Amino acid sequence: MKIAIDIDEVVVKFVERYLEVAKSRGYKSVLYEDVFTYNLWKVLEIEKKVMFDIMEEYNLMGYYKDVIFVEGAQKGVRFLRDNYDIYFITSRPKSISKVTRDLIFNEFGVLGDRVIFSGDVLGGAKNKDEICRELGIKVIIEDSEDESLGYAKNGLRVLLLDKPWNQSVKHENVCRCRDWGEILERVEVLDGHDSSEPEVKE
Secondary structure, X not given: OEEEEOOEOOOEOOHHHHHHHHHHOOOOOOOHXXXXXXXXXXXXXXOXXXXXXXXXXXXXXXXXXXXXXXXXXXXXXXXXXXXXXXXXXXXOOHHHXXXXXXXXXXXXXXXXXXXXXXXXXXXXXXOHHHHHHHHXXXXXXXXXXXXXXXXXXXXXXXXXXXXXXXXXOOOOOEXXXXXXXXXXXXHHHXXXXXXXXXXXXX
């Protein structure tokens, strides 16, 4: 079974540090639990262009290199890597494509051609749904609310990692997972295996 995995807020943390950078630049102070949408310009009450400017600042501060992993993600991804055909599909800017591919290779041993950059946020490239269809991927692990609902409506099975900003997402093709343990359980169910928690390799 082919599985697509988002990176930010699924494998590595992003939002809390981004909010810290925005606050340090004088923008609205927002708590992580109060982020009601992944469209962060709406949360911060700023223009979309300003959101990307803050992201550039985030990049310059080197946070994409100094990663903090989502709890359970390292073990979870290694289990999927060892048992399934995985791809990483991210809407990160291509300006940090090398840093991103290096991260995935160094941490998980997955080659760069398995790390694909979509145009869901920045535009100008194929979106994740199109990429999944071309690669024959049927399952995507995601956190974004708008994108997840779109994928689900187009027939993709979405394993939605529970976040403050995706609480409104409801669809028959979306399975909300509280953590990586539940993601792995659901993957095995989708693959026709027993639903008991799999042993995760170190």
